[in-house]
Amino acid sequence: xxxxxxxxxxxxxxxxxxxxxxxxxxxxxxxxxxxRLWPDRPLPPNTLAAVNQEYADLGRLLADxxxxxxxxxxxxx
Amino acid sequence: MRIELRxxxxxxxxxxxxxxxxxxxxxxxxxxxxxxxxxxxxFNEGEAVCGMYLEHYxxxxxxxxxxxxxxxxxxxxxxxxxxxxxVGAIEPNQPIVLVAVxxxxxxxxxxGCRQIMEELKSRAPFWKRETLVETETSRWVAxxxxx
Numbered sequence: 001x002x003x004x005x006x007x008x009x010x011x012x013x014x015x016x017x018x019x020x021x022x023x024x025x026x027x028x029x030x031x032x033x034x035x036r037l038w039p040d041r042p043l044p045p046n047t048l049a050a051v052n053q054e055y056a057d058l059g060r061l062l063a064d065x066x067x068x069x070x071x072x073x074x075x076x077x
Numbered sequence: 078m079r080i081e082l083r084x085x086x087x088x089x090x091x092x093x094x095x096x097x098x099x100x101x102x103x104x105x106x107x108x109x110x111x112x113x114x115x116x117x118x119x120f121n122e123g124e125a126v127c128g129m130y131l132e133h134y135x136x137x138x139x140x141x142x143x144x145x146x147x148x149x150x151x152x153x154x155x156x157x158x159x160x161x162x163x164v165g166a167i168e169p170n171q172p173i174v175l176v177a178v179x180x181x182x183x184x185x186x187x188x189g190c191r192q193i194m195e196e197l198k199s200r201a202p203f204w205k206r207e208t209l210v211e212t213e214t215s216r217w218v219a220x221x222x223x224x
Contacts, residue, residue: 009132009204010217053137055200069134075218076131076162076203077115077174077194 001064003033008071011047024064031058033068046073078150078158080142082133084165089114089175096159096177103179107156111186112177113194119169121218125210129167134202145196153189155180160193162203 005020012018020037028036030051034043049056050069062068079096093112100107119126146158157179167173176193180186198221205218 006134008134008202009206050134050137050202053134053140055141069137071134071202072204072217073220074198074200074202075205075221076133076201077198077221 003028003062003065004067005033005037006067006069008069010072011044011070014044015041024062024066028062029058030056030060030062030068033062034058034070043070044072047071048073078143078146079160080139080146081161082138082164083161084163086167086171087161087163087175089161089172092161092175093159093177097179100157100179103156107179107181109180109183109186110177111180111183111190112175113190114172115174115194116172117167117169121207126169126207127210128169128208128215130206130215131164131167131173132204132206133164138202141201142197145200146193148196149178149189149192152192153178153180153185155185155189158189158193160197162197162201164203 001024002021003024007015007018022033022037030049048071049058051060052067117129142160146160149155150158155178159177161175163173176190178186178189206215207218208215
């Protein structure tokens with residue numbers, strides 16, 4: 001099982017990709033996941049995260065099959 | 078409650094009238110209807126804008142909208158709520174969002190409608206990319222105006 005990652009809007013364009021996958025492992029948090037995927041790129045300030053389509057903080061522990069999303073502040077309405 | 082995302086232009090006042098016509102069981106119970114319509118401007122941050130693309134997060138956007146509307150229904154004791162929001166390519170003067178609420182009295186309607194709109198602005202995963210007239214280039218809108 002893996003964790004599925006999605007990127008949106010300006011973040012997706014900066015990274016040059018819309019999706020990633022990463023193997024799930026014990027004790028892996030949202031912040032850890034970013035660092036493993038992008039070791040040379042600190043998480044941009046104000047980036048929001050969601051786990052399974054609900055807002056989550058960076059300390060949230062991840063499990064097999066989770067869908068994680070990273071995106072910039074929202075600008076709808 | 079009805080939440081809809083549309084990828085084509087819509088007419089907010091016709092949608093509101095049609096939805097209210099369908100509220101047969103609420104007839105006689107609501108004394109107040111409040112609505113907010115957001116329309117695309119042809120300027121932003123001092124520059125002329127000729128188009129916009131609204132990106133969203135399919136699944137999470139609908140879910141977050143349902144949550145924030147349910148919170149307003151509960152908090153203000155609203156009887157009904159309708160939210161329609163555009164996604165995709167939008168042109169100036171086209172409606173972006175309709176929020177309409179129904180309640181017994183006006184205070185709940187005004188306040189509930191305002192709360193839905195403010196929460197939508199700060200929580201619902203939508204991102205605007207606008208095209209500028211002068212340079213014909215596009216840029217991500219970094220933040221919403223404060224009010």
